[in-house]
Amino acid sequence: MKQVTAIIRSERLDAVKEALEKVECKGITVVDVKGRGEQLGIEEKYRGKSYRIDLLPKVKIVTVVHDEVVDxxxxxxxxxxxxxxxxxxxxxxxxxxxxxxxxxxxRGDDAL
Ligand SMILES: Nc1ncnc2c1ncn2[C@@H]1O[C@H](COP(=O)(O)OP(=O)(O)OP(=O)(O)O)[C@@H](O)[C@H]1O
Ligand SMILES: [Mg+2]
Incomplete structure (x- = not known):
């Protein structure tokens, strides 16, 4: 069994949930998270001053699936x-x- 952890845009959650209903996905856990990738957040301007938001809100989806369907x-x-x-x-x-x-x-594959 494999755990697939996806960090995605919050606004894509509904689309991802809907798509996962149509494939062999037995369950999902969804968590609101904050994170950053290689751009280290984003630069924002407020009242002419620029500052960095280094952690952006994202959604984490976790699903554990049978090996055969992971791809x-x-x-x-x-x-x-x-x-x-x-x-x-x-x-x-x-x-x-x-x-x-x-x-x-x-236990195991039967428990998914
Ligand atoms: N190496 C990593 N380890 C853990 N979490 C990560 C990693 N890279 C990205 N993330 C998580 O995924 C979120 C989205 O990352 P993001 O898509 O910005 O990655 P990226 O490598 O910067 O790609 P892109 O260039 O397309 O922005 C981050 O906010 C963070 O929560
Ligand atoms: Mg990035």
Whole structure:
């Protein structure tokens, strides 16, 4: 099993959620986060003075999926989150050792 963590633009959340409903995605966890990428935030002007906002609001989506569908999930998120502009976000993929479904005590792939 793989954990797919996507940091995306907040305004793309609905599109990504909708797209994930149509593929083999069993569950998602969504968190409001702040972050920065290689531009280190953005430069803003206020009353003629410029200052830097170094952490921008983003949304983090976490889903744990079967190994076979991880590429499909990545493609789905990329397509739904993409605008082509700086700050579209990133996807990180890690291995998941174990999953336990508390209600049934199922483990591993069956528990997703
Ligand atoms: N290397 C990283 N490690 C952890 N989080 C990251 C990393 N890069 C980006 N992020 C997270 O993803 C968010 C969006 O990043 P962003 O899309 O700006 O990346 P980027 O590398 O600057 O790409 P771009 O040039 O398209 O802006 C950041 O605000 C941060 O929360
Ligand atoms: Mg950036």
């Amino acid at each position: 499909k999930i990545i493609d789905t998120i990329c397509e739904a989150a993409h605008t082509g502009h700086i700050g579209d976000g990133k996807i990180f993929v890690t291995n998941v050792e174990e999953v336990v479904k508390i209600r049934t005590n199922q």
